């Protein structure tokens with residue numbers, strides 16, 4: 368209850384472990400908090416993530432989470448539709464191979480098939496390592512520093528669609544002694560047309576990963592939660608190492624990335640890794656908003672300078 372109302376700002380420069388050890392006395396409560404904060408951050412260990420951002424995520428989650436009917440693709444589709452209605456032209460399946468930034472000014476986006484787009488501004492929403500590859504002389508810009516400090520977060524994901532649940536009351540489980548999460552998302556969202564139950568399991572990974580061992584662990588949890596699930600199986604998908612994010616607000620971070628790349632005029636970064644204290648997709652959207660606001664503010668200033676000499680007579 369205290370956490371839901373706490374001012375989390377003071378915990379931005381403290382790790383999850385420091386926060387838990389300093390605020391929870393009961394060892395079991397500590398373990399439950401480690402588990403909850405792991406699920407909020409997707410980071411396996413408590414030593415790297417800054418506590419403040421993850422606690423804010425937990426505060427948001429305590430207000431209730433939204434589960435999307437038909438999954439995340441639905442959100443992307445609505446976004447695409449909204450953009451199209453506003454006249455945005457989306458170019459898909461086009462791999463960008465470089466940017467033309469001669470003289471330290473954004474000039475062109477160059478695609479693999481040779482197409483070039485003239486532009487004054489670019490928001491790079493790729494990973495920091497790809498951003499470094501796309502920008503000439505990136506090693507002389509902040510992009511290099513942001514890439515150097517980045518720590519990637521990955522997860523092993525097992526999704527199964529089951530005809531029915533053998534244990535209908537077993538819908539959700541946080542691992543305490545295992546870094547796993549089990550959730551039947553069909554309890555909250557429409558994910559199949561034939562009543563199949565779509566169950567997802569995630570194993571939060573550290574640096575060392577072992578695809579077979581992770582699968583064994585995830586299937587072990589499924590055995591425990593839904594005994595006999597193999598007899599009910601319609602389809603199974605195992606993704607042994609999914610990138611959750613390319614970087615996050617961690618204790619080794621020297622500075623928050625973006626919104627602007629100060630060395631190149633018109634160049635910005637966005638994406639979950641460009642977090643200024645937000646986590647997961649909130650960080651992706653907040654960083655995009657920051658980049659656009661920065662761009663518009665600069666354009667406003669330029670316009671003002673351009674017309675400054677005009678007076679009203």
Ligand SMILES: Cc1cc2nc3c(=O)[nH]c(=O)nc-3n(C[C@H](O)[C@H](O)[C@H](O)COP(=O)(O)OP(=O)(O)OC[C@H]3O[C@@H](n4cnc5c(N)ncnc54)[C@H](O)[C@@H]3O)c2cc1C
Nearest residue numbers: 461462463492493497524609610611638639647648649651
């Ligand atoms: C299993 C799992 C569960 C998750 N659950 C949640 C959740 O419940 N809530 C939540 O908020 N977040 C969740 N996340 C995190 C969420 O998925 C990320 O926050 C989000 O996808 C990050 O978006 P992004 O735009 O920063 O990066 P990305 O999604 O990595 O997008 C980068 C894009 O750049 C493109 N790209 C790369 N190079 C080029 C190039 N040369 N030319 C053109 N395009 C290029 C890539 O194709 C990609 O589409 C989850 C992640 C995982 C893996």
